[in-house]
Amino acid sequence: MKHPSSQLRTATRRAKSDVANKLISMFLHELSQSISRTWKVKIGSAEYVEMVREAFGNLCPYCSCEMADATFIVEHLDGMNRLRAGLHVPGNVLVACKRCNNEKRRDDSLTVLSLAASGWESFLSHDGTRCKMLCPTCKYWAARWSDEAERKSRLSENLLRIRLFRNRFEEFQTVLPALHATLPALLAKSYLECQVFAETEIKSLLERFRATSGVQF
Ligand SMILES: [Zn+2]
Ligand SMILES: [Zn+2]
Incomplete structure (x- = not known):
């Protein structure tokens, strides 16, 4: 079993990245x-x-499962994190099954x-x-379509369908190259700075608490 203090350190590190991730998402x-x-x-x-319904019907855009047979949730094609820098705008938002949303996180x-x-x-x-x-993702798709030829054609069909869907949004296509070219570097910097800020702020708060409360620790 891990030592409690090392668990605590892990938790603090996670909390700092939570703060930074929250900032990026906001x-x-x-x-x-x-x-x-x-x-x-x-x-x-x-x-x-x-427009989403017209493009994908009642199917998951990734695995083509039926909406009636699975839980569907809001999905961002370019994930809304610092690495993929996806936006909540027309052309990037659709609905997908919860399983695909979860499995896609590895690539995102x-x-x-x-x-x-x-x-x-x-x-x-x-x-x-x-x-x-x-x-794991190759295994996920192999479980969905066991025949290799079918798997390849289904995956490329779905890829193409999503591309066509995205192409319908002109304003989105216009800003996309600039988003991809600039955001990841800007966000990486902010992500780091936010973590440093959180760490510094926590240390400083501890010191101020020690000084004002008189509690020894
Ligand atoms: Zn799916
Ligand atoms: Zn793979």
Whole structure:
């Protein structure tokens, strides 16, 4: 068993990254709102819901399972984290099954993507022939479509369908290259600075508490 103090240190480190992740998420939501204010289609509008339904029917855009057979949740194609810098804007938001949303996190949290240019494209690229060893995502797709030829064609069909969907959003396509070119570096810097700030602030608070309370510790 781990020593309690090492568990505590792990918890403190996790709390600092939670603070930093929260900051990134708040920033990405704020940017999403500002950047899309004048866009023709609004997220949450009946028109957008209809565009998503038209593109994917009642199926998960990744694994094609039926909405009626699974739990579906809001999904961001480019994940809303510091690495993928996804926004909550039309063209990046859809609904997917909870399992895919969960499985996709592995690609979304890779610092360097080797299979594709984006997290969602990478997720759909694990056809069982491109990873050195069968990775958990390759296994996930192999369990969904056991026949290799079928798996490859289903994955590339879904990849194409998502690309076509995204291409329908002109304003989104216009800003996308600039987002990808600038945000990850900016966010990486903020993420680090926020962690340093949290650490410094906690230490300083401890000192101030020690000084004002007179409690010895
Ligand atoms: Zn799915
Ligand atoms: Zn793989």
